Amino acid sequence: MPMMMLKGNESTAYAAKLARVKVVPAYPITPSTVFPEKVSELIANGEMDAEFLPVESEHSALSAAIGAAATGVRTMTATASQGLAFMNEILYIASGMRLPIVMAIGNRALAAPVNIWADQQDTMMVRDSGWIHFYAETNQEALDLTIIAFKVSENENVLLPALMGMDAFVLTHTMEPVNVPEQKDVDAFLGEKEINYPVLDPSKPATFGAFVFPEHYMEFRYSQYIAMEHAKKVIDDAFEQFNKIFGRGYSKVSGFQVEDADILFITMGSMTGTARETVRKLREEGEKVGLVKITVFRPFPKDEIIEITKNAKVIAVVDRNISPGFAGAIFTEVAASFTNVKNRPKIIDFILGLGGRDIRVENYEEIYKRSKKAMRGKFEEVQWIDVDEESVKEVEGSL
Amino acid sequence: MNYEDMEFFAPGHRACAGCAAPIIVKWVLKLAGPNTIVVNATGCLEVFSTPYPHSAWRLPWIHVAFENASATASGIEAALKAMGKKEGTNIIVFGGDGGTSDIGIQSLSGMAERGHDVLYVLYDNEAYMNTGIQRSSSTPFGAWTTTSQVGPSKPLGKEEFKKPIADIMAAHKIPYVATANPAFLPDFKAKVQKALSIKGPKFIHTISSCTTGWRHDPSKTIEIMRLATETGIFPLWEIENGDFGHRKITYMPKQRKPVEEYLKPQGRFRHLFSEPEKIKEIQKMVDDWWAQYEHPQ
Ligand SMILES: Cc1ncc(C[n+]2csc(CCOP(=O)(O)OP(=O)(O)O)c2C)c(N)n1
Ligand code: SF4
Ligand SMILES: [Mg+2]
Numbered sequence: 136m137p138m139m140m141l142k143g144n145e146s147t148a149y150a151a152k153l154a155r156v157k158v159v160p161a162y163p164i165t166p167s168t169v170f171p172e173k174v175s176e177l178i179a180n181g182e183m184d185a186e187f188l189p190v191e192s193e194h195s196a197l198s199a200a201i202g203a204a205a206t207g208v209r210t211m212t213a214t215a216s217q218g219l220a221f222m223n224e225i226l227y228i229a230s231g232m233r234l235p236i237v238m239a240i241g242n243r244a245l246a247a248p249v250n251i252w253a254d255q256q257d258t259m260m261v262r263d264s265g266w267i268h269f270y271a272e273t274n275q276e277a278l279d280l281t282i283i284a285f286k287v288s289e290n291e292n293v294l295l296p297a298l299m300g301m302d303a304f305v306l307t308h309t310m311e312p313v314n315v316p317e318q319k320d321v322d323a324f325l326g327e328k329e330i331n332y333p334v335l336d337p338s339k340p341a342t343f344g345a346f347v348f349p350e351h352y353m354e355f356r357y358s359q360y361i362a363m364e365h366a367k368k369v370i371d372d373a374f375e376q377f378n379k380i381f382g383r384g385y386s387k388v389s390g391f392q393v394e395d396a397d398i399l400f401i402t403m404g405s406m407t408g409t410a411r412e413t414v415r416k417l418r419e420e421g422e423k424v425g426l427v428k429i430t431v432f433r434p435f436p437k438d439e440i441i442e443i444t445k446n447a448k449v450i451a452v453v454d455r456n457i458s459p460g461f462a463g464a465i466f467t468e469v470a471a472s473f474t475n476v477k478n479r480p481k482i483i484d485f486i487l488g489l490g491g492r493d494i495r496v497e498n499y500e501e502i503y504k505r506s507k508k509a510m511r512g513k514f515e516e517v518q519w520i521d522v523d524e525e526s527v528k529e530v531e532g533s534l
Numbered sequence: 535m536n537y538e539d540m541e542f543f544a545p546g547h548r549a550c551a552g553c554a555a556p557i558i559v560k561w562v563l564k565l566a567g568p569n570t571i572v573v574n575a576t577g578c579l580e581v582f583s584t585p586y587p588h589s590a591w592r593l594p595w596i597h598v599a600f601e602n603a604s605a606t607a608s609g610i611e612a613a614l615k616a617m618g619k620k621e622g623t624n625i626i627v628f629g630g631d632g633g634t635s636d637i638g639i640q641s642l643s644g645m646a647e648r649g650h651d652v653l654y655v656l657y658d659n660e661a662y663m664n665t666g667i668q669r670s671s672s673t674p675f676g677a678w679t680t681t682s683q684v685g686p687s688k689p690l691g692k693e694e695f696k697k698p699i700a701d702i703m704a705a706h707k708i709p710y711v712a713t714a715n716p717a718f719l720p721d722f723k724a725k726v727q728k729a730l731s732i733k734g735p736k737f738i739h740t741i742s743s744c745t746t747g748w749r750h751d752p753s754k755t756i757e758i759m760r761l762a763t764e765t766g767i768f769p770l771w772e773i774e775n776g777d778f779g780h781r782k783i784t785y786m787p788k789q790r791k792p793v794e795e796y797l798k799p800q801g802r803f804r805h806l807f808s809e810p811e812k813i814k815e816i817q818k819m820v821d822d823w824w825a826q827y828e829h830p831q
Pocket of ligand 2: 554744746
């Protein structure tokens with residue numbers, strides 16, 4: 136299989152080509168813009184056989200994707216931040232209509248103030264939209280998870296759209312060696328697109344997007360809930376099958392040095408690499424620390440997280456997002472996962488890396504230090520790392 | 535093939551008695567025939583035709599949201615092309631004036647600019663009827679709505695002019711733009727037929743009386759829409775490829791009736807009759823428009 140030097144956005148464009156995506160409506164936004172550019176180039180070169188729609192907004196990009204998916208073809212788009220926010224209304228309609236659309240996200244901060252760098256606030260904002268969420272740590276993962284996303288989305292027990300997040304610039308614009316799969320292997324993995332759901336077909340008229348009264352609405356929502364529950368197993372199966380064909384294994388959560396660790400970082404996305412480095416370093420210093428990486432955020436891998444952290448005394452969640460008035464989104468999910476668990480670890484939320492601030496080994500060392508202290512005593516539930524508290528105090532006053 | 539004896543829009547929907555929208559839809563679909571996919575913007579038509587689990591549509595039909603029917607249609611067209619099935623399949627959008635001239639104008643303009651092979655039919659009832667008669671940019675000057683209320687400080691109702699959406703679409707230089715009135719059925723049918731025979735984006739602006747919002751007797755729908763054209767308020771024309779110099783007037787009233795005849799039977803204009811100079815203003819606007827096309831008699 137050919138190795139290529141690819142940016143994250145190019146990896147997802149190659150994934151679209153390999154998945155034989157037929158319609159790509161997209162709108163430029165940093166840091167996702169390279170995706171439509173690359174798709175346009177692949178089509179112009181005759182390497183990809185698809186309709187590219189240079190629509191006039193993200194809102195229309197997803198609306199056109201709905202039109203295409205409802206007509207029965209594989210469709211993919213990409214966006215980030217403000218673009219995803221602009222799509223919000225249509226995200227819920229895509230999942231409510233049970234359309235297997237795949238979308239690559241360059242995870243970026245939300246305005247105001249405007250900032251184009253890595254931050255996971257944008258996809259956390261759409262947590263409840265009924266989309267499956269995958270997160271890549273590397274560009275290889277970005278390519279693989281995009282292909283896997285189609286497999287899961289199109290499964291007849293799922294039929295839900297999926298997004299695949301990769302951090303702005305750190306992944307979207309950074310070249311990495313990527314093992315680009317052979318077309319025949321991807322064909323074998325995905326199979327011909329089966330139209331296993333009703334489509335807009337004049338020979339079989341059907342009504343999509345009807346007006347539904349209270350006597351039926353809840354059943355539609357319950358169906359969506361059940362489909363997302365089904366996705367749990369379908370994702371595991373897809374990972375397993377992918378591993379068989381391509382020799383690269385994935386799981387919803389994966390551990391590093393977890394067995395005897397007292398303290399576990401929980402990370403998602405590109406920040407994981409630095410966390411792994413830190414774990415190695417601290418292990419050399421004799422510290423009992425490990426790492427859990429989240430690859431699938433929706434459906435939330437609750438059971439897997441409880442299982443993999445069972446020996447830990449402190450879980451240090453790393454959140455590259457914040458819900459003002461409470462905590463970061465991953466903390467909320469992890470903490471809620473333990474609601475009915477007896478011997479639960481202490482769980483602390485560390486907010487860092489917002490708006491592209493570098494996440495460094497020293498930051499994780501600080502998190503580790505604070506978590507170790509918390510092992511024995513009291514602790515603040517939400518702690519900000521690498522933030523200039525003094526300058527903010529001058530304006531906002533002290534808590 | 536002629537499908538005029540067939541009904542693709544089934545009876546039993548929940549439109550108010552006297553609503554013109556079903557008449558428009560029914561006739562467009564009769565001319566389009568069964569190889570058609572319909573996209574509907576949010577609005578009265580969408581709501582009254584698809585109360586789940588019922589549907590009045592005997593054709594594939596999709597409603598996604600209020601402002602994006604044109605984008606949805608663009609995606610459908612792209613998908614049909616990708617599948618090699620576009621040939622012979624009509625894609626028709628029905629949108630209200632809110633979904634077309636206001637919140638949906640961006641996606642409509644995008645679809646037109648990109649040149650998708652779609653027929654867009656605006657059924658213009660001149661307000662947001664589904665949410666209870668709020669003004670839109672397509673509400674005419676002087677009309678009462680629930681957000682252009684009439685009172686001592688605001689005797690006029692809507693103070694702004696109607697947005698000329700069909701002219702705006704013609705300015706996109708798309709192959710075909712027309713205005714049509716179901717009260718002039720042969721002209722209406724000819725325009726729909728012509729639009730369907732042309733490749734690319736087509737836009738037909740139809741007038742669509744709303745008995746509830748215009749406040750007239752449900753039996754008067756056709757009569758009032760006929761007056762809209764006979765008074766010259768809603769002229770019937772077509773423009774091809776943005777050639778404004780050759781706007782073709784397809785119905786030339788022999789003697790335009792005074793605008794009062796159209797305004798009088800509608801409750802939404804009742805207050806104007808205590809402001810006669812405003813009626814004169816409306817008459818002048820109509821006369822000025824026609825001055826370009828009428829030869830001195
Ligand atoms: C984004 C959004 N904003 C507002 C609404 C509420 N809404 C639904 S229909 C409608 C008015 C529709 O007006 P128009 O397009 O003229 O169609 P009509 O009902 O008059 O036929 C409004 C405001 C909505 N559904 N979506
Ligand atoms: S409110 Fe007006 S547009 Fe809506 S169904 Fe009734 S008559 Fe038709
Ligand atoms: Mg209206």
